[in-house]
Amino acid sequence: MTSHDGRAQARSHALFEAARRTIPGGVNSPVRAFASVGGAPPFITRAKGPFLYTEDGAELIDYVGTWGPALIGHAHPEVVEAVCKAAADGLSFGAATRAEVDFAELVCAMVPSLRDGMVRLTCSGTEATMSALRVARGFTGRHKIVKMDGAYHGHADVLLVAAGSGAATLGIPGSAGVPPKVVEDTLLLPHNDLAAAQALCAEQGDQIAAIIVEPVAGNMGCVPPAPGYLEGLRALCSTHGIVLVFDEVMTGFRVARGGAQERYGVTPDLTCLGKIVGGGMPLAAYGGRRDIMQSVAPLGPVYQAGTLSGNPLSVAAGLATLRIIERDPPYARLEALAARLGDGLVRRAAAAGIPLTGNRVGSMLTGFFRAGAVTNYDDAKGSDTARFARFHQQMLAQGIYLAPSQFEAAFVSAAHDEALVDRTLDAAAGAFAAIAGA
Ligand SMILES: *Cc1c(COP(=O)(O)O)cnc(C)c1O
Numbered sequence: 001m002t003s004h005d006g007r008a009q010a011r012s013h014a015l016f017e018a019a020r021r022t023i024p025g026g027v028n029s030p031v032r033a034f035a036s037v038g039g040a041p042p043f044i045t046r047a048k049g050p051f052l053y054t055e056d057g058a059e060l061i062d063y064v065g066t067w068g069p070a071l072i073g074h075a076h077p078e079v080v081e082a083v084c085k086a087a088a089d090g091l092s093f094g095a096a097t098r099a100e101v102d103f104a105e106l107v108c109a110m111v112p113s114l115r116d117g118m119v120r121l122t123c124s125g126t127e128a129t130m131s132a133l134r135v136a137r138g139f140t141g142r143h144k145i146v147k148m149d150g151a152y153h154g155h156a157d158v159l160l161v162a163a164g165s166g167a168a169t170l171g172i173p174g175s176a177g178v179p180p181k182v183v184e185d186t187l188l189l190p191h192n193d194l195a196a197a198q199a200l201c202a203e204q205g206d207q208i209a210a211i212i213v214e215p216v217a218g219n220m221g222c223v224p225p226a227p228g229y230l231e232g233l234r235a236l237c238s239t240h241g242i243v244l245v246f247d248e249v250m251t252g253f254r255v256a257r258g259g260a261q262e263r264y265g266v267t268p269d270l271t272c273l274g275k276i277v278g279g280g281m282p283l284a285a286y287g288g289r290r291d292i293m294q295s296v297a298p299l300g301p302v303y304q305a306g307t308l309s310g311n312p313l314s315v316a317a318g319l320a321t322l323r324i325i326e327r328d329p330p331y332a333r334l335e336a337l338a339a340r341l342g343d344g345l346v347r348r349a350a351a352a353g354i355p356l357t358g359n360r361v362g363s364m365l366t367g368f369f370r371a372g373a374v375t376n377y378d379d380a381k382g383s384d385t386a387r388f389a390r391f392h393q394q395m396l397a398q399g400i401y402l403a404p405s406q407f408e409a410a411f412v413s414a415a416h417d418e419a420l421v422d423r424t425l426d427a428a429a430g431a432f433a434a435i436a437g438a
Contacts, residue, residue: 008057008058009042009058010056011043011054011055012041012043013040015043016040016043031404031405036404036406037388037389037405038393039396042054042055042058043055047066047074048073050073050413050417051074052074052401058399059399060396060400060401061401061420061424062413063401063403063412063424064403065413066280067275068218068250068254068274068275068276068411069276069278070280070413071253071411071414072321072413072415073414076321076415078320078324079279079317079320079321079324082316082317083316083317086312086313092308092312093312094307097312099315099319100310100315102319103121103310103318103319103322104118106319106322107273107277107285107322110258110326111252111259111261111271111273112262112267113246113261113269113287113288114271114287114288116290117289117293118288118290118293118296119287119293120287120293120309121283121284121285121309121310122285122304123284123306123309123311123314124154124284125247125272125273125275126155126156126284128154128272128273128274128286129153129156129159129212129272131286132270133145133156133158133209133210133212134304135243135286135292135295135296135302136209136210136245136270137209137210139209139291139292139295140241140242142206142209143185143207144185144186144187144204145158145185145209145211145212146186146187146188146200146210146211147159147186147187147189147212149188149189149376150191150217150220151191151212151217152219153214154249157182157183158182158186159186160173160175160178160183161188187200187208190376190377190378191375191376192375194226194228194232198232201236201239201240201242209243210242210270211233211236211237211243211244211245212247213245213247214250215230215247215248215259215261215266216255216260218250218364218408219407219408220376220380220407221368221380221409222359222360222361222364222365222366223359223374223376223380224359224361225260230264230266233266243270243292245268246259246260246268246272247272248260248261248273249284250275250409252273252275252276253273253277253322253325254276255362255363256331256362257326257331260361269289269292270286270287270288270289270292270293272285273285273286273287277321278318279317279321279322280321281316282314283317283318331362333414334362334363334413334414335362337421338360338362338363340418340421340422341365341421341425342358342367344421344422344425345358345367345425346358346367348428348429349367349432352429353436354369354387354432354436355369355371356369357372363411363412363413364409364410365409366406366408366409369383369384369406370382370384380406380407385406388406390435391431392404394431394434395431398430398431399427400424400427
């Protein structure tokens with residue numbers, strides 16, 4: 001076994017060179033390119049439990065977990081078996097199956113806001129959030145939607161608005177190719193700022209179809225909800241007839257069995273799920289209140305569809321994964337492991353004289369390279385990203401695979417154990433010492 005240092009990653013370098021000739025940036029999703037931390041990304045040959053294996057023969061302890069899905073570790077034998085069995089019976093029918101009914105019943109039983117409601121499957125979180133907002137607009141007959149600064153809800157045009165902070169600003173596209181007209185009904189609020197949401201709703205509440213929020217923000221790094229924030233949004237939406245959408249694509253089945261809504265006891269009208277719900281296969285979902293979901297075609301006038309939606313392989317992976325979670329809930333163990341990791345990182349950073357703010361909810365966590373609380377995107381952006389980049393390189397060289405951005409959460413899986421966490425902390429102590437002077 002070799003570590004992933006500069007000399008030992010010749011194959012990944014060569015593959016990255018080749019990839020860049022035919023794939024934009026060499027990757028099929030931008031952050032995989034390691035642009036913000038430098039170096040070539042390791043190319044992966046296989047994954048098992050808490051480990052990734054690279055083209056260069058390195059074994060990496062994985063805290064990316066395929067960006068969230070790998071709650072129970074990679075390639076769980078029961079999940080792999082379920083997918084192989086399903087594959088043998090045909091990859092896709094474009095027609096209804098028994099497994100979809102079983103799966104819908106299980107998802108609705110596990111997630112509080114779906115308990116007496118309905119759920120529709122899609123192939124990506126992007127489709128789930130895009131569709132939930134279309135449904136909210138169709139149901140309310142209103143056009144405006146509200147999202148929080150720094151929140152990521154996938155790459156649908158209407159949600160690709162990241163710019164702006166402070167008071168609610170009219171949407172400015174966060175990507176070329178998004179016409180300003182398309183996002184002019186997308187309003188921005190600072191995350192965790194209930195007073196700003198109240199002020200906006202007092203002014204325009206009767207024009208707002210939906211407020212969409214990551215109940216635990218994960219795409220600016222892990223940022224827990226301020227006390228009373230989710231409850232406040234809930235009350236505001238009820239008062240103004242606004243559809244409250246929790247984007248639990250990352251937090252669903254992650255921060256609790258029933259997601260952040262269970263953990264914090266706040267029930268949204270619609271919920272978006274993804275990542276873990278598909279057990280590593282392309283599958284996501286949106287659902288919630290029955291009266292709202294009855295707007296979806298063919299029951300109602302809001303069109304939403306998908307050739308591969310609810311395909312048997314994805315459903316088999318999702319069903320097997322959720323059944324394992326139901327049978328053997330990993331949450332107490334995950335909480336303890338992630339606390340050991342998060343607290344340990346903060347202590348080791350302090351010992352090296354490096355300011356580090358540790359945010360954690362359950363098994364998702366981020367160490368921000370700055371002093372002081374991180375409660376929103378502006379706080380997160382105050383981190384020393386150059387220092388993070390050096391830390392990332394040091395960790396990777398020691399076989400620890402972290403997301404290559406300061407603004408991502410790390411995930412602990414049920415396949416990790418205390419020994420792996422302690423190995424990670426030893427590596428971190430070395431990494432902090434190495435970057436302390438710089
Ligand atoms: C990952 C993510 C999405 C997008 O999901 P994709 O499957 O990548 O399209 C949406 N919302 C949140 C909160 C996410 O973390």
